[in-house]
Amino acid sequence: MERLTLPPGGAAAVDEYLEYRRIVGEDDGGKLFTPEEYEEYKRKVLPMRLQNRLFVSWQSPTGMDCKLVGPETLCFCTHRYKQHQTDFETVPQQRPIRLPCRVTGCQCRAYLFVPLNGAQPIRCRCKHFADQHSAAPGFMCNACSKCSGFHSCFTCACGQPAYAHDTVVETKQERLAQGKPVGRDVPYAAMGGLTGFSSLAEGYMRLDDSGIGAPSAEFLDSPVTATDHPFLKAFQASSSSSPETLTDVGTSSQVSSLKRPEEDDMSFFERRYQERVSLLGNLLILSIYL
Numbered sequence: 001m002e003r004l005t006l007p008p009g010g011a012a013a014v015d016e017y018l019e020y021r022r023i024v025g026e027d028d029g030g031k032l033f034t035p036e037e038y039e040e041y042k043r044k045v046l047p048m049r050l051q052n053r054l055f056v057s058w059q060s061p062t063g064m065d066c067k068l069v070g071p072e073t074l075c076f077c078t079h080r081y082k083q084h085q086t087d088f089e090t091v092p093q094q095r096p097i098r099l100p101c102r103v104t105g106c107q108c109r110a111y112l113f114v115p116l117n118g119a120q121p122i123r124c125r126c127k128h129f130a131d132q133h134s135a136a137p138g139f140m141c142n143a144c145s146k147c148s149g150f151h152s153c154f155t156c157a158c159g160q161p162a163y164a165h166d167t168v169v170e171t172k173q174e175r176l177a178q179g180k181p182v183g184r185d186v187p188y189a190a191m192g193g194l195t196g197f198s199s200l201a202e203g204y205m206r207l208d209d210s211g212i213g214a215p216s217a218e219f220l221d222s223p224v225t226a227t228d229h230p231f232l233k234a235f236q237a238s239s240s241s242s243p244e245t246l247t248d249v250g251t252s253s254q255v256s257s258l259k260r261p262e263e264d265d266m267s268f269f270e271r272r273y274q275e276r277v278s279l280l281g282n283l284l285i286l287s288i289y290l
């Protein structure tokens with residue numbers, strides 16, 4: 001088996017690296033696993049992810065998912081979801097399930113979504129921004145002494161104030177029992193509530209199933225080829241990491257299900273959507289000429 005290599009090595013090596021990064025997330029502490037460590041990691045973690053995936057959403061008082069949290073979604077503590085504990089050997093029994101931050105020195109005990117006002121942090125009733133507050137339980141303000149803990153009246157797109165929402169961590173079974181989408185199983189780290197392209201629209205947008213403009217989840221989630229299931233790919237890649245097996249289901253320029261490191265959740269899924277649309281367009285053109 002070959003080592004994981006960075007460029008030079010061409011697109012296959014980049015794809016291989018990005019696949020590695022999506023699976024391993026931050027779990028290698030910034031130092032690439034050796035091939036043996038990577039195999040061991042996948043053997044241990046992937047079945048756990050399949051069994052014990054936790055879905056994270058920010059829910060309105062009516063139980064609607066106003067925001068589905070993804071790997072890059074920021075926490076109140078200013079760290080990303082992927083920097084919190086997201087894998088569990090056994091799902092905790094107590095509710096709510098708390099997902100503590102793993103960043104050294106951070107006092108965050110449980111992932112807490114806080115919406116943005118456009119690109120700006122929202123303000124507390126003490127007038128200071130969310131990120132001026134302590135991430136320790138209590139969420140006291142670091143900039144004033146009159147704050148009794150972060151509390152924002154910012155209005156969500158659903159019409160309810162931010163403070164009336166809850167960050168909810170649920171198992172697959174718990175979501176299914178409420179008729180909520182769970183998407184298909186993926187081997188990637190810290191997927192949170194993401195179940196496909198439509199996950200990233202705001203809650204009230206997802207309620208519009210008129211079909212105008214919004215493609216079906218099936219279309220967006222359908223594998224490009226039968227061999228494309230990420231779980232299979234992850235295991236396939238482990239049996240032989242030669243570039244051929246990593247690229248034989250279409251080149252990265254066609255459909256890249258791998259996110260570029262600097263991309264946020266929305267632009268990743270937007271790109272994937274555009275790729276699928278253009279791929280479908282090409283297939284239609286082909287079928288006209290055949």
Ligand SMILES: [Zn+2]
Nearest residue numbers: 077079101106
């Ligand atoms: Zn943190």
Ligand SMILES: [Zn+2]
Nearest residue numbers: 075077101108
């Ligand atoms: Zn946090």
Ligand SMILES: [Zn+2]
Nearest residue numbers: 124126141147
């Ligand atoms: Zn405050």
Ligand SMILES: [Zn+2]
Nearest residue numbers: 126128141144
């Ligand atoms: Zn304050």
Ligand SMILES: [Zn+2]
Nearest residue numbers: 060066156158
């Ligand atoms: Zn809302």
